[in-house]
Amino acid sequence: MPRASLHTLGCRLNQAETAIIAKTLSVRGYDIVEFGEPVDLTVINTCTVTEQADAKCRQAVRHALRLNPQTYVAVVGCYSQIGLEAIRQIKGVDLIIGNEHKLKVVDHLNGLTKQINPIVIHSRELPQEEFTIESPGLYSFNTRANLKIQDGCNYYCSFCIIPTVRGRARSRTFADIIREARELVEFGHRELVITGVNLGTYKNDGKRLLQVINELEKIDGLARIRISSIEPTTIGAELVRYMASSEKLVPYLHLPLQSGDDRILKAMKRKHTIAAFSKFVEWAAKTIPDVGIGADIMVGFPGEGEDEFLHTKEALTELPIYYFHVFSYSDRPGTKSHDLKPKVDPQTKKARARKLIDLSSRKKRAFYEDHVGDTVNVLFEDEENGYWTGHTGNYMKVQVTGSQTLHNRILPVRLTETRGDTLVGVLL
Ligand code: SF4
Structure with a gap:
């Protein structure tokens, strides 16, 4: 079984897309392991939001090659879209894929044969139509998963390169979003984080963001829906009122x-x-x-x-x-x-x-x-040295001691004190 690791730079949307790539690899028989372990394939999903992000992408490629000189290296995503020539110069890169085709990286691996010159799959023009995504995301944990519903942006803020590298705003079809959401919940995720570049502009078949949330709410087993970063001018009063009374939208x-x-x-x-x-x-x-x-x-x-x-x-x-x-x-x-x-x-x-x-x-x-003194519901994620950590709906980090496994459970906690950047509490 070939082994693959994936590394993500940048935003939550990139994390969502890396998870989708991971799933397509796992379905084709790859064993997905932590970045840094010995592997046959490394996929680096890049970011270009700042100059520093570009430099980090190049460092990540070099780091991957230092750890695994024989690994087949695929560099995909935003920096590949705009920094093609700079990535070509890095010795050891085998495949460069821009934003349009990156989710299909599994179809371009060429038997993992190391290349003298990288294979390039890149188009300057990015799609403008609605889209679907065949595969759900694969996450190594099963509490929170990202759900991509939108891509691109038409706002052209003067500092932002995103409209150039991700193209114009486009939305995922409504039915396709709900299908992936169901699959993620069946897999065990309790919380879905709705992601996109400019989420509030979501529009498909007469449905807007609010209708997406409303449909997600109906999924049994899904406990929490979270909206990731959203442009303030795209939030209507209806969405605020909905959030105020919803059982699931945190x-x-x-x-x-x-x-x-x-x-x-x-x-x-x-x-x-x-x-x-x-x-x-x-x-x-x-x-x-x-x-x-x-x-x-x-x-x-x-x-x-x-x-x-x-x-x-x-x-x-x-x-x-x-x-x-x-x-x-x-x-x-x-x-x-x-x-x-x-x-x-x-x-x-x-x-x-x-x-x-x-x-x-x-x-x-x-x-x-x-x-401090309040009782809150916490979705527990990880344990370290006898302390379980999780987050509340409004995203406060909470820690409790517990010998039994709390992973992926939502439990009431009475908050007793703050410790550093964490609230400490007792399970009720
Ligand atoms: S709204 Fe966000 S993604 Fe769109 S151009 Fe402005 S900063 Fe960039």
Whole structure:
């Protein structure tokens, strides 16, 4: 039985796609093992969202070849789509597949014969039609699984390369989504995370995101539905009200805010102002009981001075957002912001990122401390040294001691204290 390992860089959508590739390999007889173990095949699903992401992809390829010099290396995904020539230069790569054909990697492995020059499967034009995916994802754990419902984006934010590498917005057919969801639940997953590039633009056969969620709710055995990152301007009042009363759609929103300054938001070509965003977040926090709201923030966009940065910091301090992922702006050739000036120097970007990461830690701690004494439901995932860890619906990390297996069970826990970035509790 040939052995294969897969490595994912980048976003949750990439994780969903790697899981699908893994399943297609396993169906064709490959034994899927951890990245780093001796293997016949390595698949690297790449990301190109920043310059650093590109560098990490190249490092991952070299690392895989160092560990397994004879492994057949397939490099697929976003960096393959745009960085074809750079990947061609890496000695030892056998196959490069762009975004359109990457899920079919299993059909292009050529008997795992090492190549002098890599085989390239790549098209510049990406599809625009609705799509289906034949295989469900394969996950090594069976708590949470990602469910891809959408790809591409038409928004063209000025810093973002994604519309170029993933193409225009398109949706997966409704029936195909529900079929995969059922298969994932039959396999044992208790939580499905709905993923896509711009989820809120989902549209197929008259169905929108809300109808997808509503249909998923009917699946017996599925305990939780989570929406991954979603553009705030695509969330209607109906979705918020639905989340407020749903048994299965968890109270969780992750919103790409990016900046708290209107001038920068405009230069980014974002579709919201800070006032509209704030109004929405405050309303959602009041409407959805115990919602956990997170955000993506970008520091160091061209023209971001001290004042603009302070506007972002103030907004994040005041809004009911309990954690944020902080990214430093990275110049991507082919994006509109590439030509914008003045650029922010790397040291300033680093210092601003540090300040926001510290603020995020403080807000997260405060959010967690507010919950001490509460009883929450936790979906347990892993055990380490006698401690079981899992997450609540609003994505707080909770730990309990337990000698029996809690894996994949949802159990009530009384929260007793915070410890680092975790809440500690006792099973009821
Ligand atoms: S909404 Fe903007 S940031 Fe998000 S994928 Fe589309 S273009 Fe990129």
